Amino acid sequence: MKNKRIMKRRAIAGLIAITVVVAVAMFAGCVEEKEAPTQVPTSTPTQFSTQIPTYQDSEYIEWVWETLHNIQSNYDQIANSVSNDRVDFESIEKYSGMMYDDARKALTEIDKFSVSPKYTPSKDELKLALQDYKQVGYYLKRAARYPDGDDLQTATEYIESAGTHKRRSENLMPDEMASYSPTTHMQTQKISTTKQTAKQKSNAIQLKVIYSGSWSGSYGDIESLKSVDGTGTETFTISDPEFIVSASVQKKDDSSRTLTVEILKNGAVVKSESTSAAYGVVLLSYTL
Known part of the structure; x- marks a missing residue:
């Protein structure tokens, strides 16, 4: 519990x-x-008393x-x-x-x-x-x-x-x-x-989750976030990302195994974070 x-x-x-x-x-x-x-001064017509x-x-x-x-x-x-x-x-x-x-x-x-x-x-x-x-x-x-x-x-x-x-x-x-x-x-x-x-750049932003067990999380850009669940290593493509890409992924067990999350641009890793904590969470973001 x-x-x-x-x-x-x-x-x-x-x-x-x-x-x-x-x-x-x-x-x-x-x-x-x-x-x-x-403020442009406004002249008051002398012929009228309108305020x-x-x-x-x-x-x-x-x-x-x-x-x-x-x-x-x-x-x-x-x-x-x-x-x-x-x-x-x-x-x-x-x-x-x-x-x-x-x-x-x-x-x-x-x-x-x-x-x-x-x-x-x-x-x-x-x-x-x-x-x-x-x-x-x-x-x-x-x-x-x-x-x-x-x-x-x-x-x-x-x-x-x-x-x-x-x-x-x-x-x-x-x-x-x-x-x-x-x-x-x-x-x-x-x-x-x-x-x-x-x-203008190609839709080559990807999120890669590397873990030997089960995990869950969310990822996306400033326009939308998607919830995901998975087991093992999986890769997700973010099409036409806006301004910033973010992700949060959590282990579903209390093991000491390492969970790693990567953000890739044109196939190269531009941001990576890991955790070995029980039910550990990885948070990361990347500004385009």
């Missing part, structure tokens, strides 16, 4: 690791810092970036709680709770900003993203406290939904918001170039 509990907890740890890697990659792939628009609406576009954009920065920091802290050797459930629970609090606070603040009509569609999508980030924090925290695959699956679904709404929010930003600070521009350019290069 104890071994089964350990096995379940380690399996959840592996899934959390992949979920976090995917979440960070998705967030980094779509975060773009925008400069606040220059010109007062908008808070600049204040809103500054608030948006600060809010997204906080959520990114939470993701980074959660990612730092995961390593191939162990998963720090306590830290994951802590920073997931902080993500929940940050998103909830942002939801109470966003409607306080009066923005011009050109910002309204983007603001509406961001609000949907914040609702999803709040749920990500809630379910990741539950998965860390009471290791449960259902909670983790729900968190993953909210991560994907949040990313979709966030990208829509950015795409709906007015044209004058298209310039970035030098640092963020270089980071965004690097991500875009990396993804483009990965698309």
Whole structure:
């Protein structure tokens, strides 16, 4: 019974690791810092007494970036709680709770900003993203406290939904918001170039599991994850991978035999990790 509990907890740890890697990659792939628009003075016609609406576009954009920065920091802290050797459930629970609090606070603040009509569609999508980030924090925290695959699956679904709404929010930003600070521009350019290069290369990314016993796990890229079970050595091909490839594989026994997992590119091993621990878990990822 104890071994089964350990096995379940380690399996959840592996899934959390992949979920976090995917979440960070998705967030980094779509975060773009925008400069606040220059406010153009509007002259009031002398013939009319109609009051010109007062908008808070600049204040809103500054608030948006600060809010997204906080959520990114939470993701980074959660990612730092995961390593191939162990998963720090306590830290994951802590920073997931902080993500929940940050998103909830942002939801109470966003409607306080009066923005011009050109910002309204983007603001509406961001609000949907914040609702999803709040749920990500809630379910990741539950998965860390009471290791449960259902909670983790729900968190993953909210991560994907949040990313979709966030990208829509950015795409709906007015044209004058298209310039970035030098640092963020270089980071965004690097991500875009990396993804483009990965698309142009052949579909030669493979995952190889080497073990003499039975094992189970998950693997994939930022677009999707697949669950697998097997015995002995098996190789899987990942077609058209996006940005990053990750895997979590666990031994199904308490032996001291070595489990090795490799990521191959064009037939060459680019990443490899092993474990000989009872019910050991191998976690690894590779950025394309």
